[in-house]
Structures are given as C-alpha cells and as structure tokens.
Amino acid sequence: xxxxxxxxxxxxxxxxxxxxxxxxxxxxxxxxxxxxxxxxxxxxxxxxxxxxxxxxxxxxxxxxxxxxxxxxxxxxxxxxxxxxxxxxxxxxxxxxxxxxxxxxxxxxxxxxxxxxxxxxxxxxxxxxxxxxxxxxxxxxxxxxxxxxxxxxxxxxxxxxxxxxxxxxxxx
Numbered sequence: 001x002x003x004x005x006x007x008x009x010x011x012x013x014x015x016x017x018x019x020x021x022x023x024x025x026x027x028x029x030x031x032x033x034x035x036x037x038x039x040x041x042x043x044x045x046x047x048x049x050x051x052x053x054x055x056x057x058x059x060x061x062x063x064x065x066x067x068x069x070x071x072x073x074x075x076x077x078x079x080x081x082x083x084x085x086x087x088x089x090x091x092x093x094x095x096x097x098x099x100x101x102x103x104x105x106x107x108x109x110x111x112x113x114x115x116x117x118x119x120x121x122x123x124x125x126x127x128x129x130x131x132x133x134x135x136x137x138x139x140x141x142x143x144x145x146x147x148x149x150x151x152x153x154x155x156x157x158x159x160x161x162x163x164x165x166x167x168x169x170x171x
Contacts, residue, residue, distance in 0.1 A: 027139030051099035
C-alpha cells in the first residue's frame with residue numbers, strides 16, 4: 001500500500017511536482033557534470049544523490065497515480081497519461097546510472113597521479129566525450145518524457161474543465 005492521500009488531497013497531485021522539478025534538474029546537472037569537469041568538482045556526490053532522489057520519486061508518484069486512476073471516471077486521456085507515466089521509470093534509472101558513473105569516473109580520475117593522465121590530462125577526453133553524449137541522450141530523453149507525461153496529464157485533468165473565453169459573471 002502506497003501513499004494515497006496527503007491531507008485529504010490525492011498524493012499524486014502533489015508528488016507529481018517533485019518529479020516535474022527533480023527529473024529535469026537531474027538531467028541538466030548530469031549533462032553539465034559530464035561535459036564540464038569544473039561543474040562536476042562542485043557537484044561531487046550531490047549528483048548521484050539528486051539522481052537517487054529523482055529515481056525514488058518516480059515510483060512513488062506512479063503508485064499514487066495508479067491509486068488516483070482507480071478513483072476517477074474511466075477516460076481515454078487518463079489511460080494515456082498512465083501509460084506514459086509508466087514509461088518514466090527506465091529514464092529515471094538511466095539518469096541514476098549515468099550520474100553514478102560520471103561521479104565515479106570523475107572521482108577515479110581525480111585520485112590518479114598526474115603522470116597517469118598523460119600529456120595535459122588528455123587521456124580522459126574520449127571518456128568525457130562519450131559520457132557527455134550518453135548524458136545528453138538520457139537527459140533529453142527523460143526531459144521529453146516528463147513533458148509528454150505532464151502534457152497528457154494536463155489534458156486529462158482540464159480537457160473539459162475550462163473555456164478559452166472568460167465568464168462575464170465572474171469579473
């Protein structure tokens with residue numbers, strides 16, 4: 001049994017904001033840390049910790065969403081949103097694994113002697129380029145998936161709940 005209600009409000013409605021902030025933030029941090037060693041030095045272990053928090057938030061939010069899905073009227077838009085939501089976990093796992101790998105390789109390189117790195121530290125350049133390309137792929141993929149899920153959720157929640165014109169009786 002998961003977290004269903006928070007102070008009488010469906011937990012999914014609140015937890016989704018954690019995912020919407022943490023996953024893109026993690027993706028951006030991962031890309032920057034993979035591409036720029038100076039950023040990785042500043043982030044340190046915060047990168048994999050942030051990715052772990054993002055990863056933990058996804059199944060909590062998904063579980064709360066499944067509870068909410070069982071408590072609303074059957075709607076194809078809600079089903080589509082749920083299907084897209086189920087697809088975020090692999091991206092969150094990818095963000096975590098890439099974040100841990102970037103952090104680990106950076107730590108390993110920082111503990112090497114200057115002689116082991118080769119002339120001007122160029123031995124790590126191909127690894128950094130590969131990590132940056134993979135980080136871009138995972139980060140952009142996760143960001144796009146979050147957008148798609150959020151867009152489908154907004155459509156499911158608001159498709160018949162508003163009008164483009166204002167009501168004259170409401171000021």
